[in-house]
Amino acid sequence: MKAILYLNQFFGQIGGEELADHEPEIREGCVGPALALQAALGDQVTVTHTVICGDNFMGSRTEEGIDRILGFLNDKEFDIFFAGPAFRAGRYGAACGHICNAVQNKFGVPVLTSMNEENPGVEMYRSKMVIFKGGASAAAMKKDVQAMAKYGLKLLKGEKLLPAVVEGYFGRGIRDMIWLDPPVKAADRAIDMLLKKVRGEAYQTELPIPKSDRAPIATAITPEELSKMEVALVTSGGIVPVGNPDRIQSASATKWGKYDVSMLENLQKGEYMTIHAGFDPAAANNDPDVIVPLDAMRAYQKEGKIGGVYKFFYSTVGTGTTQAEAARMGREIAEELLKDGIRAAILTST
Numbered sequence: 340m341k342a343i344l345y346l347n348q349f350f351g352q353i354g355g356e357e358l359a360d361h362e363p364e365i366r367e368g369c370v371g372p373a374l375a376l377q378a379a380l381g382d383q384v385t386v387t388h389t390v391i392c393g394d395n396f397m398g399s400r401t402e403e404g405i406d407r408i409l410g411f412l413n414d415k416e417f418d419i420f421f422a423g424p425a426f427r428a429g430r431y432g433a434a435c436g437h438i439c440n441a442v443q444n445k446f447g448v449p450v451l452t453s454m455n456e457e458n459p460g461v462e463m464y465r466s467k468m469v470i471f472k473g474g475a476s477a478a479a480m481k482k483d484v485q486a487m488a489k490y491g492l493k494l495l496k497g498e499k500l501l502p503a504v505v506e507g508y509f510g511r512g513i514r515d516m517i518w519l520d521p522p523v524k525a526a527d528r529a530i531d532m533l534l535k536k537v538r539g540e541a542y543q544t545e546l547p548i549p550k551s552d553r554a555p556i557a558t559a560i561t562p563e564e565l566s567k568m569e570v571a572l573v574t575s576g577g578i579v580p581v582g583n584p585d586r587i588q589s590a591s592a593t594k595w596g597k598y599d600v601s602m603l604e605n606l607q608k609g610e611y612m613t614i615h616a617g618f619d620p621a622a623a624n625n626d627p628d629v630i631v632p633l634d635a636m637r638a639y640q641k642e643g644k645i646g647g648v649y650k651f652f653y654s655t656v657g658t659g660t661t662q663a664e665a666a667r668m669g670r671e672i673a674e675e676l677l678k679d680g681i682r683a684a685i686l687t688s689t
Contacts, residue, residue, distance in 0.1 A: 340383065340419070341416055343388045344386055344390070345435060346422075347359075347394045347397075348392070348394065350372050351391030352370060360396050361391070361393030363396065368389065369389060379484055384491070387415070390411060395430070404434075404438075405441045408441075409441060419448055420449070420450045422438060423453050424452070424484065426455050426473055426476050426477060427659040432459060432461070433463060436464030453483040457475070461509055465509040468511075470509050502517075528545070552662075565646070566645065570646075570647075571648075571649035571676050572636065572684070573652065573685070573687075574687045574688070575655055575657035576615055576631070576656075576687060577613040577614045577654060577656040578652075579611065579614055580611055581609065587654070590658050591658075592655045592656040593664050596653070597653045598651060600648065604637050605634035606628050606633050608627070611631075612624050613627070631687065636685075
């Protein structure tokens, strides 16, 4: 049996962020993590090719990237397709989802990938494919690859597959009939769960309902109100004064900073920069206003569309940042703004 693995430019040993526009290519044999995958698959499955594509290329030219990679695979024989692991890398996770979905739709072979729960690719594609629950960084590479390989072998051998929670991947919302041995009537199972709930004991529902963390929609602000109020600027794009005085992390951030712009008309090149590790910083460093639009807000202020710009702008980094840390930082920033009477903010990302 044969397998093919998809990697981004970094794990494909092409280069870092500066080569994120690397065009799709396919190589015979194993590159980078493909070696670990081959070791985990043993002599039962051969990784014949490694596909490599830059994260920016797949993100900005998605259809072209998919079409070119599918073209590479047209004359290849393979029984299963792997991608990643992508850990918390958002663009990489989305790319793994894009190509896995396209491969399974065109070739009808099993596809497997792995991402951390904080990776946006999980919510984008968990209902369409098996995505294993991966680690936060490449330190989990061996474990994540082994999990994919183990399940892949079970699929190819036609072995009995267990529920997602047992196998270790994100549930897809698929319900299958499972016959208990020995059998237990539905009424008895329901009463057993009810008694455990009444006693305060742990129990497992047969119909888990995902919990949604929804923020209420804010009350609309009229143009007349807006013309009289200050508006704050908040960004997850990592714009900070040159030197990064608050030492905000370039990925997986746990800090935020606020910077005085009360006397500024715009953010000058050479005085402000981005420390964000998830995108090419050239445009933002050349003109920080493309991330924090102070220049545009000052123009609106002069036109009377807004009453003014709040004296500080707030900044952190979104890439790899956990939902819990993002929620905490968001609350802290919001509390400061509300305390100062600010009712409106523009949140910019990248």
